[in-house]
Amino acid sequence: MSNFLNMLFEIPIWYKEIATFVWICLSIxxxxxxxxxxxxxKVKPHAFTRLVWWILTxxxxxxxxxxxxxxxxxIMGSSALICFVIxxxxxxxxxxxxxxxxxxxxxxxLIAIWVWYITETPLRSVLxxxxxxxxxxxxxxRKWRAKPDSDSISLFVxxxxxxxxxxIALDNFTIITTLYPxxxxxxxxxxxxxxxxxxxxxxxxx
Numbered sequence: 001m002s003n004f005l006n007m008l009f010e011i012p013i014w015y016k017e018i019a020t021f022v023w024i025c026l027s028i029x030x031x032x033x034x035x036x037x038x039x040x041x042k043v044k045p046h047a048f049t050r051l052v053w054w055i056l057t058x059x060x061x062x063x064x065x066x067x068x069x070x071x072x073x074x075i076m077g078s079s080a081l082i083c084f085v086i087x088x089x090x091x092x093x094x095x096x097x098x099x100x101x102x103x104x105x106x107x108x109x110l111i112a113i114w115v116w117y118i119t120e121t122p123l124r125s126v127l128x129x130x131x132x133x134x135x136x137x138x139x140x141x142r143k144w145r146a147k148p149d150s151d152s153i154s155l156f157v158x159x160x161x162x163x164x165x166x167x168i169a170l171d172n173f174t175i176i177t178t179l180y181p182x183x184x185x186x187x188x189x190x191x192x193x194x195x196x197x198x199x200x201x202x203x204x205x206x
Contacts, residue, residue, distance in 0.1 A: 052136035
């Protein structure tokens, strides 16, 4: 299966290098303005979501190192560090009002992480991590439905593009190495579009 995927997605090395370079440039650009908006209190990241994303990104970083994903694994290592910084800032500058459902989704995500820890099958582990990441989106989804201006559309749109480039930059294409980042592509794309639509509908009804 691994050989089939590598043949199916056989991409020249120079293209992967360009994708990696563009990924780094987009990251610097998006996070510069995102951190700027956090300190200006224009956006308020949800601490629960960021906590789970930090843990999951760190787990996936180590999984990618084991799975021989190449430079993309180390890029995800830097992403894990950024997620930790955003989580730390969210405790001070982020959303302060937590709903009961936020605690429920946080618990589900943390339980999924615990199940991942005791699971020995790599594919099953990646499936659990992917589910936990999707569940972790829900506290942020609840927040932006009530406060659509409290999140950055550009960050999620750029993250969608970055994750797509990241999948292309993988050195080894397997279900284990591609499933989680592919889910991030879809979730970031969906979230960015829904956030834009939410703001658009509010403006048109005023």
